[in-house]
Amino acid sequence: MFFENSFWAKGGSKGPYVIMILMLPREVYIKRRIVLGLMAAFLLLSLIFGVRLTTNKIQTWQKHSALTEISGYLKAGQVLFDSLLERGVSREAANELVAVVAKVLDLTKLKVNDNYTIYIDTQGEIQKFIYSKSAIDQYFVIRDEQGNLSAFVPAIYPERREIVKEFTIKSSLFGAMKEPGEEDALVFLFVDIFAWDIDFFTYPRVGDKIKIYFEKYYHNGEFVEYGRILAAEYDGREKFQAVYFEPDGKRGAYYHLDGSPAAKMFLKSPLKFTGRITSLFGSRVDPITSQHGTHRGVDFASYYGAPIVATAGGVVERAGWGGAYGNLIILRHANGYSTSYGHCSKLLARRGQRISQGEIIAKVGSTGHSTGPHCHYEVRLNSVASNPLRFKQPTVNPLKGKELAAFKRLSQEVWPKLGKIS
Ligand SMILES: [Zn+2]
Incomplete structure (x- = not known):
């Protein structure tokens, strides 16, 4: 009905217009015809073009809404x-x-x-x-x-935010950082900075404080990932502090405030988080024979199958059965050092293989002279056993000269930010 009405309305309006044209002189009439022709052509074109545009739009819309x-x-x-x-x-x-x-x-x-x-x-x-x-x-x-x-690959530029946070340990390290809304990934980044100074499973105590100045990346207002930790402090029985620094033309790393690298020759523990020291270095009563003797290493108890990592880079000197030590791996390191890892359930490295620090070499077990799953860990210097928790390990590549000066300038700028908790 609507169509019919509008059609007649259009047709009706044409009538008086045509009559008016017929009444005009011939020249004007021709001019009018040209103008009319042009108008008609324009109308026709715009109609076709318009319809086409609309059709395209509808097709595109249909295509996408139908996906x-x-x-x-x-x-x-x-x-x-x-x-x-x-x-x-x-x-x-x-x-x-x-x-x-x-x-x-x-x-x-x-x-x-x-x-x-x-x-x-x-x-x-x-x-x-x-x-x-x-x-x-x-x-x-x-x-x-x-x-x-x-x-x-679409170009996406996440927004970088610098954040300072303080955490207090109430039960565990993970718990302390997760409560105020941070994720495990931040704990891992933090632990890696101090892995040479702190055995994170045995060292933390309730009340210890952690301060971190770090980067977080956001996209459309949503958290995407952590960037780098720029400065960090662990305040427990001792204070450990580190600032991230990239010496000219070298890989970036963490340094203590005096310019000594946070990275050392040996990690504090062959087990990353999952360990509990069940037997210290020194004289003790043997749990199996009940005889007094000397324990030449430290026992880290953990769950069966927990990964054991090389505490320092080196070469596998021995990988196999070690009698009372059960499945045993011995690594030879620079400067006359060696480390050994006993009672393993599984060995993941072969004799002669080159191993880097932190690489997984075996799994925790209870093979040989053992009462439960643990890793017997020894450090020896020129074959003499030293206390893995206490021995003074060599410092590697401290910053000197221009590099040290550049680091001092950076840390003077970065360190005070840790005091400004967001
Ligand atoms: Zn032991």
């Missing part, structure tokens, strides 16, 4: 191709997609729980694909108007 979103994530040991098939993508489509995304994404470096979203049109064709390692590490694939898929 079906399918989300997926990588399971342990799963490759992207299999994950796509599992989400209902055809072999052919999965092949095409994987080949294109591989141009910007290293498919051998995908991680469990990486997630992705596939956008499929009504014909079942993939129009868009987003692979997301994190909110700022993403890989896009889109289908262009010619029907070809192309991949690109």
Whole structure:
């Protein structure tokens, strides 16, 4: 009904206009005809153009609103191709997609729980694909108007914020940092700074204080990841302090305020967090034979299978059965030092193998002369056993001259920020 009315209204309005033209002189009439012709042409063009624009808009809108979103994530040991098939993508489509995304994404470096979203049109064709390692590490694939898929990495610039926080240990290190809303990743970053000074499983006491000046990255107002810890302090029975510094042309590292590196030749413990000292170095009563003797190492008790790491870089001198020591690994280090790790359930290094500091070399067990899962850890200098918790270890590469001066300037600027808790 509406259409009919408007049609007649239009037609009706034309009548008096035509009559008016007929009454005009001939020249004016021709001019009017040209003008009218141009107007008509313009109207026609704009009508066609307008309709086309609208049609395109509608088609695009329909295309996008009709896209079906399918989300997926990588399971342990799963490759992207299999994950796509599992989400209902055809072999052919999965092949095409994987080949294109591989141009910007290293498919051998995908991680469990990486997630992705596939956008499929009504014909079942993939129009868009987003692979997301994190909110700022993403890989896009889109289908262009010619029907070809192309991949690109969108430029995302996360916002960097500098934050200072203080934590007090009430029960555990993890608990202290997680309560005010920080994540485990920050604890790991912190522990790595002082791994040469502090055995974090045995040293912390209730009431110890931690101060950290660190970077956090945000995208669209949401926390994405931690950057670097710029300065940190552990205040317990002793104070440990460190500032991050990059000497000219060298890799950055943490240094104590006097310019000595936080990194030392030996880590404090062969077990990262999970250890409890059950037997100290020195004379003791043997738990099995009940005889008095000397314990030449320290026993770190932990759960069966806990990873044991090399406390210093070196070469595997021995890896095998060590009698009372059970499965044993002995590492030879520079300057006449050696370390040994006994009672292991599993050995993960071979004789002659070069090992770096912190590398996992074995798993905790209770083999040999042992009453429960633990790692018997020894440090020897020229074959003489020393107390792993007390021995004075050599300092490596302290800052000197210009580097030391540059570090002092930086730490004078950075250190006071730790006092300004946000
Ligand atoms: Zn022992």
